[in-house]
Amino acid sequence: APVILSTTAFCHVMRDAPESGADMILSQAWDQDTISGFHGGRPSPDALPVDADAASVTFPTQRAPDGALAADASHAAVGTTGHAVLEALDLHAPPGPQIEALCNTWELSIDQRQELSGQLCRAAADQATFWSALAAARAVHREMPFAARFDHRGQTVELNGTIDLVYEDADGWHLVDYKFTRTATAARLRAAYALQLAIYRDALQRLGIHPVDTRLLVIAPTASSFVELDDALLKEALHSGGIAPEGLQFSPA
Numbered sequence: 001a002p003v004i005l006s007t008t009a010f011c012h013v014m015r016d017a018p019e020s021g022a023d024m025i026l027s028q029a030w031d032q033d034t035i036s037g038f039h040g041g042r043p044s045p046d047a048l049p050v051d052a053d054a055a056s057v058t059f060p061t062q063r064a065p066d067g068a069l070a071a072d073a074s075h076a077a078v079g080t081t082g083h084a085v086l087e088a089l090d091l092h093a094p095p096g097p098q099i100e101a102l103c104n105t106w107e108l109s110i111d112q113r114q115e116l117s118g119q120l121c122r123a124a125a126d127q128a129t130f131w132s133a134l135a136a137a138r139a140v141h142r143e144m145p146f147a148a149r150f151d152h153r154g155q156t157v158e159l160n161g162t163i164d165l166v167y168e169d170a171d172g173w174h175l176v177d178y179k180f181t182r183t184a185t186a187a188r189l190r191a192a193y194a195l196q197l198a199i200y201r202d203a204l205q206r207l208g209i210h211p212v213d214t215r216l217l218v219i220a221p222t223a224s225s226f227v228e229l230d231d232a233l234l235k236e237a238l239h240s241g242g243i244a245p246e247g248l249q250f251s252p253a
Contacts, residue, residue: 011195193216
């Protein structure tokens with residue numbers, strides 16, 4: 001039976017687990033929630049299958065202290081809600097008032113709500129040209145789902161993915177993925193997310209959409225910026241991930 005994962009989960013496994021660990025994980029039919037439970041290369045206790053063999057699996061990465069895990073969970077909640085807010089924005093209205101109102105509709109702590117609202121309002125101000133381009137775009141697709149199937153080291157893998165943003169203007173199609181981060185550099189972000197964006201781009205190309213650029217919109221506490229991933233980097237990411245482009249099969253989800 002094929003292993004079914006989210007695209008993000010597959011890329012996290014490939015990035016965080018050692019090669020032997022990745023092969024072990026992908027050789028077992030663990031469900032998506034199990035793989036999504038990975039933090040720093042090892043699953044949380046609640047995510048592990050209740051199975052004697054699986055319970056004996058060890059991972060080399062040390063568990064973060066409880067305080068750090070709580071901080072990571074808080075940051076993850078902010079990022080997840082941030083994606084939902086960006087999906088819901090009316091592109092033809094000023095973003096600032098919408099952001100504050102939308103943040104208030106989610107179950108976040110006061111600190112989380114303030115953090116997210118501040119980050120998104122700064123991003124709207126920093127990237128005013130980008131938001132204007134979206135408002136004037138010929139076509140905009142947000143949270144675009146797709147499915148992919150390929151062979152990975154002898155194991156059939158099926159991915160379910162969602163592309164944050166694809167839009168078309170006079171220059172062509174543009175692929176954008178949102179990343180909420182606190183400290184990551186552009187180089188680190190490229191290394192961390194090249195495989196994920198390479199799969200997204202190939203998915204679009206096989207569906208007849210050919211992006212002229214592939215970028216991360218990085219939203220940080222004090223600023224926002226775009227990080228571009230070039231063609232050579234994306235091709236190398238597929239190769240390094242053990243994925244042959246000709247073996248990828250995509251379809252709209």
